[in-house]
Amino acid sequence: MVATGVLSALGMLIVNAAEVPRISKSAAGGQLIVNGKPYLILGGELGNSSAGTASQADSILPQIAKMHVNTVLMPVAWEQIEAVEGRFDFSIVDHWIDVAREQRLHLVVLWFGSWKNGVSSYAPAWVKKDTKRFPRAVSGEGDELEILSTLGAETVKSDGRVFSELMKHIREKDQEQQTVLMAQVENEVGYLGRGRDRSEAANRLFRSAVPPDLVRKLQSRQDSFSPELRAHFNAAGKTWMEVFGDAADEVFMAWNYARTIEAVAAQGKKEYALPMYLNCQLPAPGEQAGEYPSGGPHPYYLEVYRVTAPTIDFYSPDSYWPNFEYWIDRYKFSGNAVFVPEARLESAPYNAFYAYGEAGAFGFSPFAIENLQGAADASGSGPTIKDVYEVLSSLSDVLLAHQLSDGTRGLLLHSNSPRATRTVALGDYLFEATLSRSWPAKTPLTDEGAMIIVQSSENEFYIAGTGLTVSFFRNPDVDTAVGRIESVEEVSRSNGNWSTLRRLNGDQTNQGRQLLMPAHQVRVYRVVLYATPRNVQGR
Numbered sequence: 001m002v003a004t005g006v007l008s009a010l011g012m013l014i015v016n017a018a019e020v021p022r023i024s025k026s027a028a029g030g031q032l033i034v035n036g037k038p039y040l041i042l043g044g045e046l047g048n049s050s051a052g053t054a055s056q057a058d059s060i061l062p063q064i065a066k067m068h069v070n071t072v073l074m075p076v077a078w079e080q081i082e083a084v085e086g087r088f089d090f091s092i093v094d095h096w097i098d099v100a101r102e103q104r105l106h107l108v109v110l111w112f113g114s115w116k117n118g119v120s121s122y123a124p125a126w127v128k129k130d131t132k133r134f135p136r137a138v139s140g141e142g143d144e145l146e147i148l149s150t151l152g153a154e155t156v157k158s159d160g161r162v163f164s165e166l167m168k169h170i171r172e173k174d175q176e177q178q179t180v181l182m183a184q185v186e187n188e189v190g191y192l193g194r195g196r197d198r199s200e201a202a203n204r205l206f207r208s209a210v211p212p213d214l215v216r217k218l219q220s221r222q223d224s225f226s227p228e229l230r231a232h233f234n235a236a237g238k239t240w241m242e243v244f245g246d247a248a249d250e251v252f253m254a255w256n257y258a259r260t261i262e263a264v265a266a267q268g269k270k271e272y273a274l275p276m277y278l279n280c281q282l283p284a285p286g287e288q289a290g291e292y293p294s295g296g297p298h299p300y301y302l303e304v305y306r307v308t309a310p311t312i313d314f315y316s317p318d319s320y321w322p323n324f325e326y327w328i329d330r331y332k333f334s335g336n337a338v339f340v341p342e343a344r345l346e347s348a349p350y351n352a353f354y355a356y357g358e359a360g361a362f363g364f365s366p367f368a369i370e371n372l373q374g375a376a377d378a379s380g381s382g383p384t385i386k387d388v389y390e391v392l393s394s395l396s397d398v399l400l401a402h403q404l405s406d407g408t409r410g411l412l413l414h415s416n417s418p419r420a421t422r423t424v425a426l427g428d429y430l431f432e433a434t435l436s437r438s439w440p441a442k443t444p445l446t447d448e449g450a451m452i453i454v455q456s457s458e459n460e461f462y463i464a465g466t467g468l469t470v471s472f473f474r475n476p477d478v479d480t481a482v483g484r485i486e487s488v489e490e491v492s493r494s495n496g497n498w499s500t501l502r503r504l505n506g507d508q509t510n511q512g513r514q515l516l517m518p519a520h521q522v523r524v525y526r527v528v529l530y531a532t533p534r535n536v537q538g539r
């Protein structure tokens with residue numbers, strides 16, 4: 001009896017160990033499941049030239065491991081693993097996996113194959129030099145570009161083959177330990193230049209009818225259309241211009257990239273079914289299609305990707321522009337899982353709170369994380385992403401549990417925000433934040449503040465953040481009561497247990513009125529609120 005129990009327990013362990021990481025989607029968003037449990041990626045992406053040798057792993061990964069990062073996003077370049085056609089060299093990738101294991105880090109591989117930031121600079125020389133076999137996209141002026149055309153059959157075949165070899169190799173080396181969690185297929189694809197690819201093959205295709213299958217699939221999903229696609233889509237048309245109007249060039253490119261990537265990704269997934277995603281270079285303010293990679297997986301025409309590339313598990317924004325909230329919110333749609341593979345390192349300590357708390361992201365990852373080594377932040381006054389990750393890693397089990405029930409919120413505030421206050425609602429309360437100020441002079445102590453709020457019970461909230469002063473109100477949509485502070489404690493969490501560091505009151509809560517966070521450190525608080533009936537007297 002006992003022996004059978006032990007055997008079946010062992011059996012369970014073996015089954016669990018072999019379960020490949022996967023994305024689980026629900027109405028609340030998406031989570032990454034690793035070894036059967038939700039996993040919060042506290043990520044960092046390496047700079048483009050930081051993972052090209054084995055020795056870089058030895059110097060870089062131990063430094064990153066000290067930053068409370070748990071997952072490193074690393075480029076793997078086609079030119080590196082198939083410098084000679086048909087001969088695959090995974091020695092550098094293997095060394096990175098070995099060192100990551102020693103440092104207790106996970107990896108996400110970024111496949112720099114046919115396209116990286118729109119261009120094809122990571123293709124091996126034998127691909128770059130043979131423009132007949134691997135045709136280029138052509139500009140409006142008739143020039144061959146440094147961009148492989150999506151319509152090169154040999155390009156798709158060769159890219160698909162090397163990507164499938166890579167995934168096969170990772171499966172063979174890593175499926176038991178699962179150091180590698182996911183793969184990004186290509187990097188920020190899209191056509192750079194006016195209009196679209198003008199190669200003969202592309203012109204021919206553009207002049208023929210939009211594939212009826214694409215129109216039919218889109219027609220059946222009009223409920224999920226972005227406003228931009230809705231404004232342009234005319235199912236009654238035949239040509240690309242008739243069906244997509246002014247957006248025809250961009251949608252044409254989106255469809256071509258989507259089907260090419262689907263062919264590459266599907267070959268890789270057949271070998272090892274890790275979650276696969278695409279990242280997107282978003283338009284800088286005022287940029288037009290072609291200035292940003294046109295036809296990339298950006299939110300306007302993303303539905304074209306979703307119906308064309310079923311192998312792709314989710315779509316991700318790379319975030320470098322000031323309107324972080326706007327862009328990440330556009331990736332928070334039904335059926336997607338929010339993950340930010342690239343974000344500006346300088347703003348990351350603040351934006352991370354919004355990503356995990358408000359957008360329900362399962363991961364966030366500042367770009368060129370290795371540049372943080374030893375430094376505070378660019379201005380010399382923290383917090384850094386290291387400070388934020390230190391706190392968030394202690395809270396990750398709490399965050400993951402409450403993300404699922406829509407029990408988290410996040411908020412960002414900048415000195416140049418249009419309003420001096422920002423408010424979020426959670427449970428029966430409103431949380432109104434302003435940037436922290438000195439007392440009594442009331443001079444601003446910081447230009448930026450951010451927080452994440454987790455509701456742990458009806459009146460109890462954990463708040464982690466920096467640089468904000470928070471006032472609490474009863475949500476008038478709930479009832480007419482007044483919301484007040486019962487208690488505020490500064491707390492910490494270690495191995496799943498809470499400890500109280502300080503009970504805050506008096507000057508430290510503005511005499512029981514507010515939560516006051518320091519400007520340059522990240523702190524965690526347990527705030528208990530209560531509601532009392534509003535009694536209007538003496539009228």
Ligand code: DGJ
Pocket residue numbers: 048117187188318342367
């Ligand atoms: C976005 C790209 O995806 C990255 O590889 C890198 O080039 C950054 N832009 C810019 O540093």
